[in-house]
Amino acid sequence: MAALALVLFASIVLGVLFGAVRINPLDLNEAFAFIVWQLRLPRALLAALVGAMLAVSGAVLQSSLKNPLCDPYILGISAGGSVAAAAAIILLLPMYFVSAFAFLGAVASVLIIYNISKIGGEARPQTLILAGVAISSLLSAVLSFMVISSDRLQPIFFWILGSFAGAGWTSVQLALYSALAGIFISLVYSKDLNALALGDEEALSLGVDVVRSRNILLITASLMTGVAVSLCGMIGFVGLIVPHIMRLIVGANNTYLIPASALAGAVLLVLADVISRVIMVPSEIPVGIITAVLGAPFFIYLLRGRGPGTRG
Amino acid sequence: MLEAKNISCGYGQKKVLNDISFSVSEGEFVGVLGPNGSGKTTLLRALINTVPLSKGRILLSGKNIGLMNRKEIAKNISYVPQISEPPAGFTVEEIISMGRMPHVDAFSTYKQADFDAVKEAMIQARLLELKDRDVSELSGGEYQRVIIARSLAQGSKILLLDEPTAHLDIKYQIEIMELLKGLKNKTVIAVFHDIGLARKYCTRTILLKNGSLAGDGPAETALTPQTISNIFEISPIS
Numbered sequence: 229m230a231a232l233a234l235v236l237f238a239s240i241v242l243g244v245l246f247g248a249v250r251i252n253p254l255d256l257n258e259a260f261a262f263i264v265w266q267l268r269l270p271r272a273l274l275a276a277l278v279g280a281m282l283a284v285s286g287a288v289l290q291s292s293l294k295n296p297l298c299d300p301y302i303l304g305i306s307a308g309g310s311v312a313a314a315a316a317i318i319l320l321l322p323m324y325f326v327s328a329f330a331f332l333g334a335v336a337s338v339l340i341i342y343n344i345s346k347i348g349g350e351a352r353p354q355t356l357i358l359a360g361v362a363i364s365s366l367l368s369a370v371l372s373f374m375v376i377s378s379d380r381l382q383p384i385f386f387w388i389l390g391s392f393a394g395a396g397w398t399s400v401q402l403a404l405y406s407a408l409a410g411i412f413i414s415l416v417y418s419k420d421l422n423a424l425a426l427g428d429e430e431a432l433s434l435g436v437d438v439v440r441s442r443n444i445l446l447i448t449a450s451l452m453t454g455v456a457v458s459l460c461g462m463i464g465f466v467g468l469i470v471p472h473i474m475r476l477i478v479g480a481n482n483t484y485l486i487p488a489s490a491l492a493g494a495v496l497l498v499l500a501d502v503i504s505r506v507i508m509v510p511s512e513i514p515v516g517i518i519t520a521v522l523g524a525p526f527f528i529y530l531l532r533g534r535g536p537g538t539r540g
Numbered sequence: 541m542l543e544a545k546n547i548s549c550g551y552g553q554k555k556v557l558n559d560i561s562f563s564v565s566e567g568e569f570v571g572v573l574g575p576n577g578s579g580k581t582t583l584l585r586a587l588i589n590t591v592p593l594s595k596g597r598i599l600l601s602g603k604n605i606g607l608m609n610r611k612e613i614a615k616n617i618s619y620v621p622q623i624s625e626p627p628a629g630f631t632v633e634e635i636i637s638m639g640r641m642p643h644v645d646a647f648s649t650y651k652q653a654d655f656d657a658v659k660e661a662m663i664q665a666r667l668l669e670l671k672d673r674d675v676s677e678l679s680g681g682e683y684q685r686v687i688i689a690r691s692l693a694q695g696s697k698i699l700l701l702d703e704p705t706a707h708l709d710i711k712y713q714i715e716i717m718e719l720l721k722g723l724k725n726k727t728v729i730a731v732f733h734d735i736g737l738a739r740k741y742c743t744r745t746i747l748l749k750n751g752s753l754a755g756d757g758p759a760e761t762a763l764t765p766q767t768i769s770n771i772f773e774i775s776p777i778s
Binding site (some may be wrong): 421 | 590610612614615634641646695770
């Protein structure tokens with residue numbers, strides 16, 4: 229855990245130094261100071277906070293819905309948040325409203341999907357994923373329609389691809405509050421999450437109020453995902469892959485898995501953002517492409533190298 | 541200590557249990573037997589209030605269980621479901637520690653008493669040397685012992701078990717039955733398929749057929765060839 233925190237610090241330093249303009253830490257002038265304080269640092273911090281929120285959301289969803297395939301993207305939570313955020317942008321609402329809308333959209337879509345999959349008893353894993361995919365594609369269609377029909381197209385287009393280009397201190401502040409709240413609640417409920425991972429019946433017999441705990445956890449994951457989406461669009465893969473990688477290293481116990489996922493998610497997105505900025509200077513490529521290219525081979529390597537569940 | 545009073549319940553429109561009454565006192569080892577679909581699992585679920593009753597009530601030391609919260613029930617009754625897929629990534633010790641959940645609240649951590657209870661349960665189920673193993677690497681019999689150890693760590697007086705010996709080799713079946721029989725100051729209610737095992741170990745058997753009580757009494761007298769052939773609809777081999 230300490231090693232991960234160190235790596236996170238190093239990646240943020242890297243994120244500040246590298247970009248279209250290379251910063252030399254020994255030769256600071258006013259232009260460089262502006263770039264660092266107004267552009268690079270908030271951007272690196274935002275990437276870290278968003279990475280942490282998405283990874284913890286993924287871990288929470290995977291355990292609370294007892295489904296290893298869950299993440300905010302696949303379950304349509306990101307799409308629900310995006311549609312609501314896009315609506316807020318079209319209505320020219322201020323940023324805090326955009327985030328609030330995204331949060332409500334995310335909560336609404338997760339509740340719809342969960343209740344569809346629950347028809348006829350306990351939510352079945354396959355139904356959950358199918359309902360998520362269905363709602364997700366429906367919402368993507370709605371989003372595409374909004375992009376085409378709105379003349380405020382540019383800012384919404386940025387949501388679909390996912391980027392940290394809009395980072396500023398206000399967004400960092402907003403991300404910080406929701407990350408702190410979301411991770412704190414997830415940690416408080418980490419024992420309940422462990423029980424939920426065994427199944428509803430066993431969790432009930434261990435004294436967990438299953439419905440209440442799961443609702444709180446789903447809303448917490450939606451809060452983090454919604455805010456993340458409202459600030460930098462839909463970034464897939466982090467929420468799915470980071471918890472899995474961390475589970476292979478620290479185990480499935482959520483008391484350790486949640487902080488480990490938060491740190492690893494932060495590192496992954498900060499580094500992915502650095503790469504997205506320097507790989508095709510002066511243009512940027514969407515950070516989601518980088519996360520996929522970085523994450524997938526590493527994940528396959530881990531799966532092949534060790535059996536599931538072995539500790540590092 | 542645990543009393544079912546005229547209980548009926550089911551899932552949605554489907555009725556499963558019909559007007560069942562019995563009372564279990566401390567220290568009994570009760571085997572619940574009956575053909576597939578007779579309501580054995582549902583009876584256990586009703587006893588820990590995970591299936592709502594349509595009629596009747598269940599009393600735990602005289603208190604209506606329907607009015608108790610989950611933690612209160614969990615402190616008094618533990619439940620071992622039918623053998624399930626072990627969740628990868630948890631160690632034996634972590635799974636057994638979950639049994640202490642009813643005794644700690646969200647903001648606090650496990651205390652010495654909790655660690656002691658977990659260790660004691662691991663000793664009883666002879667799992668001490670496996671405590672750091674990932675549960676997904678265990679055999680079926682070992683994982684079943686882990687879940688039973690978790691229910692012991694829970695510190696409840698009453699243990700409900702749903703087919704604790706299903707899918708196990710005879711050696712592991714006997715091992716689990718001996719473990720259950722050797723428990724001191726515990727009341728055990730367990731569903732069994734194996735009539736022979738139930739007759740050998742249980743102090744009492746409750747027989748179900750089509751959701752109704754079809755027999756109740758000490759194993760030797762309740763499980764006669766006559767009642768067995770009646771309930772399971774087979775003709776005795778003679």
